[in-house]
Amino acid sequence: MLKLKKFRTLVGQSAQVSTQSQEVRVFQRRLWFAVSGMVLLALLLVIRLILLQVIHHDHYTTLSQENRLKVLPIPPTRGLVYSRNGVLLADNRPSFALEVVPERVPALDQALTELGKIIPLDDDQLERFDTERSEKRRFDAVSLKINLTEEEVAIFEANRYRFPGFDIKARLTRYYPLGSQLAHVVGYVGRINVDELNEIDEGDYSGTTHIGKEGVEKAREAVLHGTAGYEQVEVNAQGRILRVVERVAPVPGKDVHLTIDTDLQAAAINALKGQRGAIVAIEPATGAVLAFVSNPAFDPNEFVNGISAKLYAEWRNSPDRPLVNRALQGLYPPGSTVKPAMSIAGLHFGVRTPGDTVWCPGWLQLPGQDHKYRCWQKQGHGTVDLMRSIAESCDVYYYALARDLGIDRMHEILSQFGFGKLTGIDLPGELGGLLPSREWKKRVRKMPWFPGETLINGIGQGFMLATPLQLAHMATILANRGEVLVPRVVAELEDPLTHVVEPIAPFNRPAVEVANAAHWRPAIDGMHEVVQGSHGTARATGAGAAYQYAGKTGTAQLFTIAQDHTVKNQNVTKLLRDHALFIAFAPLEQPEIAVGIIIENGESGSHTAAPIARELFDFYLKQKPPEDDAHS
Amino acid sequence: MRTASERDLLARLHIDGPLLGGAILICVLGLVVLYSASGQSLEVVVRQGLRMLLGLAAMCGIAQISPLRISRWAPVFYVLGTLLLFVVFLFGTGRGTHRWLEMSFIRFQPSEIMKLAVPLTAAWFLNDKLLPPRFPIIAVVLVMVLLPGGLVMVQPDLGTAILIMAAGLLVLFFAGLNWRWIAVAVISGVVLAPIAWYAMRDYQRQRILTLLDPEKDPLGAGYHIIQSMIAVGSGGWSGKGWLNGTQSYLEFLPERATDFIFAVYCEEFGLIGVLVILVAYSLVLARGVQIALSAQDAFGRLVAASLTVTLFVYIFVNMGMVIGQLPVVGVPLPLVSYGGTSLVTLMTGFGILMSIQTHRRFIVES
Numbered sequence: 001m002l003k004l005k006k007f008r009t010l011v012g013q014s015a016q017v018s019t020q021s022q023e024v025r026v027f028q029r030r031l032w033f034a035v036s037g038m039v040l041l042a043l044l045l046v047i048r049l050i051l052l053q054v055i056h057h058d059h060y061t062t063l064s065q066e067n068r069l070k071v072l073p074i075p076p077t078r079g080l081v082y083s084r085n086g087v088l089l090a091d092n093r094p095s096f097a098l099e100v101v102p103e104r105v106p107a108l109d110q111a112l113t114e115l116g117k118i119i120p121l122d123d124d125q126l127e128r129f130d131t132e133r134s135e136k137r138r139f140d141a142v143s144l145k146i147n148l149t150e151e152e153v154a155i156f157e158a159n160r161y162r163f164p165g166f167d168i169k170a171r172l173t174r175y176y177p178l179g180s181q182l183a184h185v186v187g188y189v190g191r192i193n194v195d196e197l198n199e200i201d202e203g204d205y206s207g208t209t210h211i212g213k214e215g216v217e218k219a220r221e222a223v224l225h226g227t228a229g230y231e232q233v234e235v236n237a238q239g240r241i242l243r244v245v246e247r248v249a250p251v252p253g254k255d256v257h258l259t260i261d262t263d264l265q266a267a268a269i270n271a272l273k274g275q276r277g278a279i280v281a282i283e284p285a286t287g288a289v290l291a292f293v294s295n296p297a298f299d300p301n302e303f304v305n306g307i308s309a310k311l312y313a314e315w316r317n318s319p320d321r322p323l324v325n326r327a328l329q330g331l332y333p334p335g336s337t338v339k340p341a342m343s344i345a346g347l348h349f350g351v352r353t354p355g356d357t358v359w360c361p362g363w364l365q366l367p368g369q370d371h372k373y374r375c376w377q378k379q380g381h382g383t384v385d386l387m388r389s390i391a392e393s394c395d396v397y398y399y400a401l402a403r404d405l406g407i408d409r410m411h412e413i414l415s416q417f418g419f420g421k422l423t424g425i426d427l428p429g430e431l432g433g434l435l436p437s438r439e440w441k442k443r444v445r446k447m448p449w450f451p452g453e454t455l456i457n458g459i460g461q462g463f464m465l466a467t468p469l470q471l472a473h474m475a476t477i478l479a480n481r482g483e484v485l486v487p488r489v490v491a492e493l494e495d496p497l498t499h500v501v502e503p504i505a506p507f508n509r510p511a512v513e514v515a516n517a518a519h520w521r522p523a524i525d526g527m528h529e530v531v532q533g534s535h536g537t538a539r540a541t542g543a544g545a546a547y548q549y550a551g552k553t554g555t556a557q558l559f560t561i562a563q564d565h566t567v568k569n570q571n572v573t574k575l576l577r578d579h580a581l582f583i584a585f586a587p588l589e590q591p592e593i594a595v596g597i598i599i600e601n602g603e604s605g606s607h608t609a610a611p612i613a614r615e616l617f618d619f620y621l622k623q624k625p626p627e628d629d630a631h632s
Numbered sequence: 633m634r635t636a637s638e639r640d641l642l643a644r645l646h647i648d649g650p651l652l653g654g655a656i657l658i659c660v661l662g663l664v665v666l667y668s669a670s671g672q673s674l675e676v677v678v679r680q681g682l683r684m685l686l687g688l689a690a691m692c693g694i695a696q697i698s699p700l701r702i703s704r705w706a707p708v709f710y711v712l713g714t715l716l717l718f719v720v721f722l723f724g725t726g727r728g729t730h731r732w733l734e735m736s737f738i739r740f741q742p743s744e745i746m747k748l749a750v751p752l753t754a755a756w757f758l759n760d761k762l763l764p765p766r767f768p769i770i771a772v773v774l775v776m777v778l779l780p781g782g783l784v785m786v787q788p789d790l791g792t793a794i795l796i797m798a799a800g801l802l803v804l805f806f807a808g809l810n811w812r813w814i815a816v817a818v819i820s821g822v823v824l825a826p827i828a829w830y831a832m833r834d835y836q837r838q839r840i841l842t843l844l845d846p847e848k849d850p851l852g853a854g855y856h857i858i859q860s861m862i863a864v865g866s867g868g869w870s871g872k873g874w875l876n877g878t879q880s881y882l883e884f885l886p887e888r889a890t891d892f893i894f895a896v897y898c899e900e901f902g903l904i905g906v907l908v909i910l911v912a913y914s915l916v917l918a919r920g921v922q923i924a925l926s927a928q929d930a931f932g933r934l935v936a937a938s939l940t941v942t943l944f945v946y947i948f949v950n951m952g953m954v955i956g957q958l959p960v961v962g963v964p965l966p967l968v969s970y971g972g973t974s975l976v977t978l979m980t981g982f983g984i985l986m987s988i989q990t991h992r993r994f995i996v997e998s
Contacts, residue, residue, distance in 0.1 A: 103671070
């Protein structure tokens with residue numbers, strides 16, 4: 001066959017004609033085949049139509065006449081959200097909404113003008129109405145005004161005959177009693193948008209108007225929503241409902257109990273005194289998040305029924321950025337808070353022993369370089385061993401340690417402390433920060449790794465970025481001496497009907513690999529010295545505590561100070577001042593709480609961030625009754 | 633019977649009488665049932681009528697362009713359309729799906745271009761090749777068809793994807809694709825189906841299960857299929873009469889002006905009405921087959937045959953869906969369903985058929 005074709009093309013014109021005619025013959029056979037196929041399929045259609053319209057006609061006529069039954073969806077009641085100490089965080093409240101079915105309104109614009117005369121409608125509401133209308137089908141109800149007052153309901157009822165296609169619907173609206181306090185944890189619900197429509201089960205959401213957009217509301221949408229029920233109703237020829245034939249009750253969503261302690265949360269917010277920043281407190285034994293603050297926050301209630309464009313713009317453009325979840329998504333250089341983890345890396349790889357000392361003259365130079373890597377202490381620390389290096393936060397010790405470890409080994413250990421990857425918290429939108437490596441720099445920056453960068457990263461500056469949650473997570477790992485528990489905000493789910501409780505078990509990740517368990521001791525002792533030793537950077541805040549605890553200060557530089565120049569912080573505008581960082585856990589043995597704190601432009605970890613940790617520890621360890629252990 | 637001068641006039645204008653007549657007949661039936669399906673909205677009927685006029689104008693316009701020129705432009709549209717599909721894939725917005733491209737003056741669906749660009753480009757590519765095609769050629773055409781088809785499928789718009797791929801694969805079929813290849817494709821499809829099932833997400837599986845057993849999902853698609861079958865069945869021989877369909881007036885029928893308009897038609901005009909519209913479609917299809925048979929080059933043959941059979945696929949998939957024989961995929965009933973995009977594409981397709989028919993070098997009257 002193949003040979004024959006080649007032969008034909010070689011022979012030329014006459015053969016060309018014969019392939020041409022063969023081609024046409026094949027085509028005609030195929031076309032007749034297709035025509036027979038079409039006839040056959042058309043016959044199938046006709047047979048099916050005869051079956052429906054002639055043979056089973058009586059059956060379908062009966063069904064059609066009895067087809068006074070309509071199926072109406074019943075949306076399930078959304079599960080509630082409670083705090084660890086039983087405070088209601090997300091509630092469902094009855095409210096009245098004015099809805100319109102555009103198809104049934106003869107002259108919509110005119111009707112809206114008329115309605116505006118008896119019930120005030122502002123531009124925002126009309127704009128939102130138009131947007132929603134364009135996304136829906138003509139016969140779907142579109143909400144025009146939500147949260148009508150009882151007076152407005154009465155006025156409308158009296159005038160309803162003038163407005164065909166308009167109707168008042170009573171329904172449940174989500175309400176967050178604590179407002180902004182837990183906005184960044186609980187999140188909020190909002191109207192279902194077109195992208196979400198694509199992802200959800202249409203049947204299950206056919207009566208539902210709202211869906212979780214942020215926070216726990218989004219993360220736990222599946223359990224909070226529940227399952228829709230439906231009602232078969234009998235309607236008359238005009239479509240009016242006569243009676244309910246069958247009712248399948250919806251299954252309400254489960255209540256979600258959080259690990260957050262609202263008292264501690266409030267204490268943390270108060271302690272910030274309005275400063276921009278974030279605080280995350282975690283229970284080391286379980287990974288339960290006790291407080292999760294991102295300040296300032298916003299009132300989630302504004303989002304439930306659509307936020308006004310003006311307020312949204314105001315929040316979006318505010319320099320304080322209340323909409324940003326700093327604890328989850330704010331990226332800051334971790335600064336000196338990495339030093340305990342660095343010291344453990346030094347011991348693990350045998351580069352240092354706890355007693356090894358480094359001479360700190362206030363700077364360190366790499367061979368063959370003029371650049372002086374400076375210690376924060378200009379005049380130097382003198383002889384520094386491991387514990388002192390943490391207690392007094394000596395930069396030179398860590399420049400030298402980083403130089404001796406190299407970036408690869410630093411990356412290996414710091415990665416195990418959770419840097420550069422997601423902690424896995426059960427909240428949407430977490431960022432993993434950045435833990436640089438040779439491979440990363442080659443891939444992203446298209447540059448080789450320079451030795452000087454190793455030094456800078458050794459004190460948590462340079463490329464390194466971490467979220468406040470990651471700092472708290474690292475504090476938890478230190479408190480647990482290497483055990484890694486995934487942080488979580490949901491403690492348990494409860495069925496609102498049967499009250500069956502389904503606890504969420506703590507989830508472990510592989511522990512930090514340290515050659516010898518004794519390597520934790522010097523680092524933790526050093527952290528203890530920071531707050532309660534004679535020379536610690538935050539000794540002023542640790543004094544007089546009724547318990548032993550451990551901490552580490554840090555400063556995240558935003559502003560690079562030129563060589564041999566000192567800039568007084570007073571002269572730097574507030575927004576360029578350094579961020580103050582602090583990680584801590586308490587008590588020293590069997591820790592019950594670990595925290596990560598960032599105060600934006602707070603300048604000094606020891607003066608602004610460390611006192612907050614002390615305040616929280618005093619509050620939490622004192623008020624916590626011993627039998628509460630059973631709950632967590 | 634038309635007079636010779638009329639025939640000359642139509643021929644000079646490159647218009648094909650039977651196609652034009654068939655299309656107008658179906659359009660008129662469409663407007664009649666649309667008036668009922670839209671809840672007697674004259675506004676909707678007028679709007680659709682204007683779209684039909686626009687479509688007829690597009691048809692006549694395209695008919696003036698010679699097939700040679702059409703075949704040269706096809707790849708340009710194909711490349712453009714595929715690029716736009718990528719753009720939509722990345723940035724598209726739309727009613728729950730990523731199929732519209734928002735432009736400053738118009739909302740635009742690139743997948744619609746591909747319904748014509750894919751078969752035209754495949755035919756253009758095969759035109760100067762030795763037919764039946766051999767392996768490398770087949771592979772090129774397959775990629776040409778499956779790439780845009782796949783992009784449309786992930787939008788997700790299964791209905792349009794089916795039409796695009798059907799149009800392209802039909803070109804390959806008419807070019808004489810070896811039956812062995814077809815057998816291999818069918819068998820591998822059967823083998824791959826269970827694998828695809830495991831790769832699907834839960835809610836996607838749920839949707840397929842609903843198609844198999846409509847009663848399982850009383851709130852969703854299952855309810856619609858049952859209601860649609862009741863509408864068709866209760867129509868009987870002669871129907872309940874125009875404007876008297878209770879299923880549609882009591883709003884039991886979903887999408888009754890668009891995808892399910894055939895159910896309204898069946899309910900109001902009965903089996904007799906159905907036979908009338910089937911005859912009207914058959915007229916157009918038969919003329920398409922005739923044009924394919926008398927086309928004078930491979931491009932003309934392949935395009936005419938593919939467009940004709942694709943029109944049949946259109947009709948069959950929509951009617952099959954309405955009478956509960958096929959799964960619910962979003963395919964409108966050609967020239968009848970409310971909406972402008974597919975209407976213009978279909979009319980353009982008719983215009984291409986006319987161009988193939990009226991630009992022949994030696995017109996032999998049969």
